[in-house]
Amino acid sequence: MTNLNDVARNAHVSKMTVSRVINHPERVSDELKELVEKAIQDVGYEPNRMAKALVNKRHYVIRFLLLEDVTTVEPNYAKLLIHIANYLQESGYTLEISTDLAASTNNIDGMIVSGWRQADLEGLSLVTVPIILYGVAPENSRLSYVDVHNKQGIEMATQYMIDRGYQDIWYIGIAIDLPFAKQRALGYRSVMNKYGMSQKVFATENHAHSADILMTNMVTSIQSNTGFVCATDRIALGVVRSLTRIYEVPTDFGVIGFDGVFIDQISSPQLTTIRQPLALIAKNLVKEIVNRVESDEENTKIEVNITPELIIRDSTQ
Amino acid sequence: MTNLNDVARNAHVSKMTVSRVINHPERVSDELKELVEKAIQDVGYEPNRMAKALVNKRHYVIRFLLLEDVTTVEPNYAKLLIHIANYLQESGYTLEISTDLAASTNNIDGMIVSGWRQADLEGLSLVTVPIILYGVAPENSRLSYVDVHNKQGIEMATQYMIDRGYQDIWYIGIAIDLPFAKQRALGYRSVMNKYGMSQKVFATENHAHSADILMTNMVTSIQSNTGFVCATDRIALGVVRSLTRIYEVPTDFGVIGFDGVFIDQISSPQLTTIRQPLALIAKNLVKEIVNRVESDEENTKIEVNITPELIIRDSTQ
Numbered sequence: 001m002t003n004l005n006d007v008a009r010n011a012h013v014s015k016m017t018v019s020r021v022i023n024h025p026e027r028v029s030d031e032l033k034e035l036v037e038k039a040i041q042d043v044g045y046e047p048n049r050m051a052k053a054l055v056n057k058r059h060y061v062i063r064f065l066l067l068e069d070v071t072t073v074e075p076n077y078a079k080l081l082i083h084i085a086n087y088l089q090e091s092g093y094t095l096e097i098s099t100d101l102a103a104s105t106n107n108i109d110g111m112i113v114s115g116w117r118q119a120d121l122e123g124l125s126l127v128t129v130p131i132i133l134y135g136v137a138p139e140n141s142r143l144s145y146v147d148v149h150n151k152q153g154i155e156m157a158t159q160y161m162i163d164r165g166y167q168d169i170w171y172i173g174i175a176i177d178l179p180f181a182k183q184r185a186l187g188y189r190s191v192m193n194k195y196g197m198s199q200k201v202f203a204t205e206n207h208a209h210s211a212d213i214l215m216t217n218m219v220t221s222i223q224s225n226t227g228f229v230c231a232t233d234r235i236a237l238g239v240v241r242s243l244t245r246i247y248e249v250p251t252d253f254g255v256i257g258f259d260g261v262f263i264d265q266i267s268s269p270q271l272t273t274i275r276q277p278l279a280l281i282a283k284n285l286v287k288e289i290v291n292r293v294e295s296d297e298e299n300t301k302i303e304v305n306i307t308p309e310l311i312i313r314d315s316t317q
Numbered sequence: 318m319t320n321l322n323d324v325a326r327n328a329h330v331s332k333m334t335v336s337r338v339i340n341h342p343e344r345v346s347d348e349l350k351e352l353v354e355k356a357i358q359d360v361g362y363e364p365n366r367m368a369k370a371l372v373n374k375r376h377y378v379i380r381f382l383l384l385e386d387v388t389t390v391e392p393n394y395a396k397l398l399i400h401i402a403n404y405l406q407e408s409g410y411t412l413e414i415s416t417d418l419a420a421s422t423n424n425i426d427g428m429i430v431s432g433w434r435q436a437d438l439e440g441l442s443l444v445t446v447p448i449i450l451y452g453v454a455p456e457n458s459r460l461s462y463v464d465v466h467n468k469q470g471i472e473m474a475t476q477y478m479i480d481r482g483y484q485d486i487w488y489i490g491i492a493i494d495l496p497f498a499k500q501r502a503l504g505y506r507s508v509m510n511k512y513g514m515s516q517k518v519f520a521t522e523n524h525a526h527s528a529d530i531l532m533t534n535m536v537t538s539i540q541s542n543t544g545f546v547c548a549t550d551r552i553a554l555g556v557v558r559s560l561t562r563i564y565e566v567p568t569d570f571g572v573i574g575f576d577g578v579f580i581d582q583i584s585s586p587q588l589t590t591i592r593q594p595l596a597l598i599a600k601n602l603v604k605e606i607v608n609r610v611e612s613d614e615e616n617t618k619i620e621v622n623i624t625p626e627l628i629i630r631d632s633t634q
Contacts, residue, residue, distance in 0.1 A: 066399060075391075075392030081414060085413070094424075096412060097398060097412050098403075208583050208585075237583060262392060266583070268558050
């Protein structure tokens with residue numbers, strides 16, 4: 001591991017001079033800067049993150065705080081985390097992962113918070129480092145967030161079902177008291193209202209098994225050529241499974257999901273779905289938290305809603 | 318944020334004394350130690366990780382290096398990462414995530430490496446910080462690893478199929494040139510050899526769709542009461558899907574998978590499987606890497622093979 005001494009020796013200047021060039025480039029001549037920068041490249045020196053951190057009174061560490069139970073985490077977390085890690089690395093930050101809301105914030109600069117529930121928000125509002133939530137926050141909360149545009153996503157799904165000629169369209173929602181679930185339901189309602197179509201809204205736990213049971217109870221009362229807009233791919237998987245015991249999908253019925261991460265692909269038939277752009281969500285989470293850490297801006301609430309993508313596969317006509 | 322000054326003031330001693338108590342407790346009296354420790358608790362002081370790191374010439378950062386393509390990562394990574402993060406936190410280390418084998422190791426103490434292929438091993442053997450692999454290494458490699466006991470897992474699966482009375486037992490392996498795949502195939506062979514049963518070994522890509530196609534091509538030539546031992550749950554999902562188009566599972570045929578993370582539960586019927594104990598794997602990865610970082614031991618090869626668990630569900634009789 002090369003250090004300042006190696007750079008100083010290569011440039012034939014003192015270690016103090018090298019340090020001044022690195023930390024206060026505005027105070028040295030262009031010639032000196034060039035000389036030292038060339039030496040830094042020659043010896044392959046990388047300023048030590050810790051030394052830099054001590055100088056800047058910054059840790060260059062962002063915590064990803066996951067408040068959902070580890071036994072129920074969705075497959076999309078792995079992808080999201082790796083995208084976040086890569087974007088943070090580009091900005092010179094390290095990603096730390098924690099599941100403990102009460103863990104000390106002495107050694108981090110900020111937090112990205114995921115899997116939170118309503119009851120966590122009070123505790124989160126007391127945290128003294130900058131925070132950004134993954135997932136739309138309640139309107140009365142002062143916390144900033146990045147999320148997929150939930151309402152728009154289900155609007156796209158509902159509109160697609162209408163465009164494909166399904167005559168009756170049901171919404172199978174997710175029974176959870178969080179803003180994103182309300183936003184998704186609103187997306188269905190707004191499109192159905194626009195077309196003056198009658199609304200049929202249901203809700204189930206976010207498990208294929210629960211959705212399967214719900215649908216199996218109703219399956220004999222469904223008219224053919226009905227389209228099912230589902231709040232998640234897990235729910236869509238259960239709906240498809242229930243329907244395909246008796247009918248054909250997509251010949252008799254259409255199903256569309258939401259998430260587009262893994263489950264849509266292992267369903268049979270594969271699911272038409274609204275895909276969350278995870279890389280873009282990660283990029284925006286990193287951009288917002290680094291901004292908050294590095295700027296001395298007012299602590300204004302920022303709401304980033306990212307447009308999802310319609311993925312057409314085999315569960316719709 | 319409290320600092321050494323606050324502790325010193327509270328204990329009515331100098332800052333230097335506090336520092337000596339923290340860094341060299343063996344050099345101070347028990348009375349002084351008690352006094353300062355009480356002050357530390359009173360003011361809620363936490364030694365700064367960076368300051369501690371500079372003193373110990375250690376970074377307290379372990380990198381998780383993921384060498385698989387982010388688009389193909391398995392759902393078990395999220396769980397594994399969170400377990401690793403929590404165990405590292407208990408040991409006073411931060412988890413950093415990276416996907417770049419060539420990234421500088423100047424600011425980390427060691428690496429846990431996952432998703433590697435044969436071609437990565439040469440590069441990995443040149444890394445100058447301690448390394449532990451997740452996944453059994455080739456015999457000729459000097460790299461240490463932690464993995465589920467692959468051979469034992471498939472032995473358990475094959476034995477279970479024999480115990481349940483399946484008369485013909487096939488092995489649907491994974492077509493990848495890595496030691497874990499060979500180990501799993503060996504598990505099938507060793508049990509079949511023991512019982513003098515004839516062996517039928519196939520291999521497919523690790524996708525439900527590929528396994529489905531393979532089975533659909535063979536489905537008419539299978540005798541009833543055959544048991545399928547599958548190298549992964551993804552493959553088992555495809556096998557179940559193919560069989561259930563014509564037959565009943567588990568009435569006509571039995572299927573057992575391997576992994577026990579998520580896919581087993583969303584299959585219908587749910588899969589009997591060999592579960593990878595992810596928390597235990599994470600615990601051992603952390604134990605081994607922290608050991609290597611903190612001890613000045615010889616760089617001996619360590620091989621940790623963790624016994625998996627048979628989970629009985631609905632895809633076997």
